[in-house]
Amino acid sequence: MYSAIAPLAPKAIDQFQVQFWGVRGSIACPGKDTVRYGGNTPCVEMRVGQERLIFDAGTGIRLLGEQMVAESRQNNHQFNKGHIFFSHSHWDHIQGFPFFTPAFIAGNRFDIYGGLTPNGISIKERLNTQMMDPNFPVPLKIMGAEMHFHNLAIGEVVGIGEVSVTCTSLNHPGGATGYRVNYRGRSAAYITDTEHRIGELDANILRFIEGVDLFIYDCTYTDEEYTSSTSSKVGWGHSTWQEGVRLAQTARVKELVIFHHDPSHDDVFMDEIARSAKKMFAGASVAQEGKICDLLAN
Ligand SMILES: [Zn+2]
Numbered sequence: 605m606y607s608a609i610a611p612l613a614p615k616a617i618d619q620f621q622v623q624f625w626g627v628r629g630s631i632a633c634p635g636k637d638t639v640r641y642g643g644n645t646p647c648v649e650m651r652v653g654q655e656r657l658i659f660d661a662g663t664g665i666r667l668l669g670e671q672m673v674a675e676s677r678q679n680n681h682q683f684n685k686g687h688i689f690f691s692h693s694h695w696d697h698i699q700g701f702p703f704f705t706p707a708f709i710a711g712n713r714f715d716i717y718g719g720l721t722p723n724g725i726s727i728k729e730r731l732n733t734q735m736m737d738p739n740f741p742v743p744l745k746i747m748g749a750e751m752h753f754h755n756l757a758i759g760e761v762v763g764i765g766e767v768s769v770t771c772t773s774l775n776h777p778g779g780a781t782g783y784r785v786n787y788r789g790r791s792a793a794y795i796t797d798t799e800h801r802i803g804e805l806d807a808n809i810l811r812f813i814e815g816v817d818l819f820i821y822d823c824t825y826t827d828e829e830y831t832s833s834t835s836s837k838v839g840w841g842h843s844t845w846q847e848g849v850r851l852a853q854t855a856r857v858k859e860l861v862i863f864h865h866d867p868s869h870d871d872v873f874m875d876e877i878a879r880s881a882k883k884m885f886a887g888a889s890v891a892q893e894g895k896i897c898d899l900l901a902n
């Protein structure tokens with residue numbers, strides 16, 4: 605059902621492929637019980653036209669970086685370039701960045717985007733703090749690649765050739781930004797981390813994802829876990845896969861990808877979610893490391 609991690613076609617011009625490099629929320633959880641769905645934290649790559657877009661730099665970005673270095677070697681050491689969009693800077697979304705090898709290679713170029721925190725701290729400052737002594741031995745400023753940082757305002761549209769990326773704010777402690785990528789009439793939305801309100805679909809998200817082909821959503825919990833009388837997750841900043849299905853159905857989304865899995869959900873549990881979600885919504889599937897969605901395939 606799923607492909608193994610493999611390089612995407614590097615030369616195709618008309619492509620819109622999405623590959624999952626890290627699908628786990630909160631903290632990396634490698635181990636025998638999570639080996640099929642994967643234990644790395646969020647990183648999603650989109651190859652759109654001739655552009656490479658990357659969403660979040662959780663621990664999954666390390667593997668993507670190795671893939672990029674290998675591709676560049678195969679292509680006469682051609683330099684890498686890309687656009688990295690951060691949802692926010694909780695650890696699980698930035699921890700892989702100091703291990704993203706292409707960012708250390710002079711000649712490579714990355715445009716890096718993120719919203720400001722409510723008290724005005726930029727994504728550059730937050731990545732910098734993570735790498736400051738004694739947290740990490742190598743500071744951000746001596747990473748070799750050319751980096752251009754962009755502070756995004758909600759509603760701003762980023763144009764990258766034929767690709768346009770729009771952004772919206774999400775309901776998460778400290779704030780988070782959701783993204784929608786549009787290219788030649790196809791679209792994909794990356795919506796994590798966010799919390800819903802029980803019994804009321806998030807009108808902002810509904811508007812933002814209307815008619816999208818691929819909807820990647822924060823499905824950390826099940827509805828049952830979220831409202832559990834003994835260990836409720838209300839107020840923790842995350843949503844459920846059932847809410848993802850409700851949003852997908854109402855916004856006439858084609859495909860829902862269940863994402864940001866709770867570290868306590870092992871492979872058997874994720875299989876169960878995949879089955880139940882498919883019953884409720886035929887276009888639902890569970891994100892798995894290596895999974896590729898091809899938006900131009902049909
Ligand atoms: Zn997260």
Ligand SMILES: [Zn+2]
Nearest residue numbers: 692694776797
């Ligand atoms: Zn978060």
